[in-house]
Amino acid sequence: MNLRLDGETRLYVIVGDPIAQVKSPALLSENLNTRGTNGLVVPIHVSAENIVEFVTSLRGAQNVDGVVFTVPHKQAGLALCDRPSVRAVFAGSVNVMHRAADGLWVGDNTDGQGYLDGAAAKGFEIAGKRALLVGVGGAGAAIAYEILNRGADFLAIHELNTERRDAIIERLAEKFPGKVGIGSADPTGFDFIGNATPVGMRDGDPLPVQADKLLAQQFVADAITKPEITPLLQAARAKGCNTMPGLGMFNAQADILVDSLLGQRAT
The missing domain is CATH 3.40.50.10860 (Leucine Dehydrogenase, chain A, domain 1)
Incomplete structure (x- = not known):
């Protein structure tokens, strides 16, 4: 440099x-x-x-x-x-x-944009797909918005804080009626499974979804950068799923952040 x-x-x-x-x-x-x-x-x-x-x-x-x-x-x-x-x-x-x-x-x-751009770089486009997102804290709320903003057919949200979950669903439903609802740890029936929680950073953390129910055609993404390959991604890869580690989001977001710092990205 x-x-x-x-x-x-x-x-x-x-x-x-x-x-x-x-x-x-x-x-x-x-x-x-x-x-x-x-x-x-x-x-x-x-x-x-x-x-x-x-x-x-x-x-x-x-x-x-x-x-x-x-x-x-x-x-x-x-x-x-x-x-x-x-x-x-x-x-x-x-x-x-x-x-x-x-x-x-x-x-x-830019958290949601980075997450979805990172997935796109791995060959997955969210438009027309069914998505399950775990966690709608700071980054998760932005990711949830971007999933629907890019044309997902439906988004299910799994969040242990039910008050926060319901508030986000209510706000999303105003802008994307009929496109969002309550999810669970069961990934059955979804094309995209995303983790936007810190679950997986520490040894002994439970998996954020029921990984034994994952299928090879599903795409699994994680926001965690350390470890690079989280237990969730390990389990998904064992099932034959295509995946995006948190570094995919990080790398995609670097370009977006610089665009934003230079005023070159529409807001």
């Missing part, structure tokens, strides 16, 4: 608490550089109680053109964004925003 760093460098920050585990600054900086942009993505450790003050102060930094929000600041990002996308409003969070020509922050939530 041959980055420039001088007085003309445009800065983009990625904020989180903690931040040491974040691996994307180098990848995003390289992506910017490849596109001919003299830009650098800088990781900054900001606590929840300081995030509003910090991001507000960036309005006066004229060479800071964008912000990436990671855990736990995505929900706060929505309130700090002047013009959030429909996706971001639905998900209740913003994970990226750029400074528009008028100086206002334009934001989006």
Whole structure:
């Protein structure tokens, strides 16, 4: 990576608490550089109680053109964004925003786009298919929206927090009537099975779905990046399923994030 760093460098920050585990600054900086942009993505450790003050102060930094929000600041990002996308409003969070020509922050939530683009890169298109999604937390809500926004025939949601599940289903049903309902851990009858929970990160975690009922023609995706091949994906591959690990989402999202930071993606 041959980055420039001088007085003309445009800065983009990625904020989180903690931040040491974040691996994307180098990848995003390289992506910017490849596109001919003299830009650098800088990781900054900001606590929840300081995030509003910090991001507000960036309005006066004229060479800071964008912000990436990671855990736990995505929900706060929505309130700090002047013009959030429909996706971001639905998900209740913003994970990226750029400074528009008028100086206002334009934001989006790219989690769902990254998840579905990652699946598409593995040969699966969601349009016209039946999908089961496990988990509709921060990223899961964005993924649920994107599944239906890209033309899925039906989405079933399995979420242990039934209040959150029902609230998401109600909101989705307003925009996509007849296309969403309550799911379970049984993957029978679905073309696409997606995990958007942290279940599978720790040894001894249960499987998020009944993997013994998986069939070879089904596509199984996971949002977890470590381990790269989760127990769910191991079980799915043993059944002959095509799969997408969390790194597929991560890699697809890198391009989307840079598009968003540069204001080159429609919101």
